[in-house]
Amino acid sequence: MASDFQMKTMNKVHGSMLKLSGGRLGWRMYGMPVVELTTIGRKSGQPRTSLLTSPVQNGDAFVIVASRGGDDINPAWFLNLQKTPEVTVKSGRRPATTMRARIAEGAERDELWQRIMAYKPHYGGYQKKTSRVIPLVLLEPVA
Numbered sequence: 161m162a163s164d165f166q167m168k169t170m171n172k173v174h175g176s177m178l179k180l181s182g183g184r185l186g187w188r189m190y191g192m193p194v195v196e197l198t199t200i201g202r203k204s205g206q207p208r209t210s211l212l213t214s215p216v217q218n219g220d221a222f223v224i225v226a227s228r229g230g231d232d233i234n235p236a237w238f239l240n241l242q243k244t245p246e247v248t249v250k251s252g253r254r255p256a257t258t259m260r261a262r263i264a265e266g267a268e269r270d271e272l273w274q275r276i277m278a279y280k281p282h283y284g285g286y287q288k289k290t291s292r293v294i295p296l297v298l299l300e301p302v303a
Contacts, residue, residue, distance in 0.1 A: 194212070195251045195299065196209060196210075197211075197224070197247055199240035201240055202243040207248075210237040212237070214299075215279055216279060222249065222259075222299040223297070224297050225283055225294060226294060226295040227286040230287070230290050231290065241261040245262065246260060247299065258302050259299045260300050260302055276296075
């Protein structure tokens with residue numbers, strides 16, 4: 161599993177690629193759209209940005225996976241959006257927009273997980289590494 165330092169470094173390198181290319185490169189990874197998720201830090205109250213992939217979409221909502229590579233703890237961005245579900249999301253060359261994060265539960269989560277497994281089965285390997293149920297989060301447009 162990647163350390164916090166490695167994960168932050170990968171995020172910074174990816175963000176630098178987006179910035180240096182003027183947003184022309186880096187908005188797709190492994191066939192998935194990349195989303196730039198900005199949460200509010202649950203301890204600091206400061207904006208925190210993470211670059212994540214969305215293996216499936218549900219209508220206008222992006223679905224993101226809080227896998228942290230199969231680690232036994234949830235990623236910081238997930239803990240942040242649990243406290244403050246209003247987030248900012250950017251994907252591609254479209255402007256950033258305010259969205260609301262919602263954790264998928266029950267039958268909805270099961271259906272989304274099946275879709276993810278059909279498209280990107282490596283997420284199943286992450287689930288096997290941990291005893292926690294990996295959360296799936298829907299980033300939904302604010303009406």
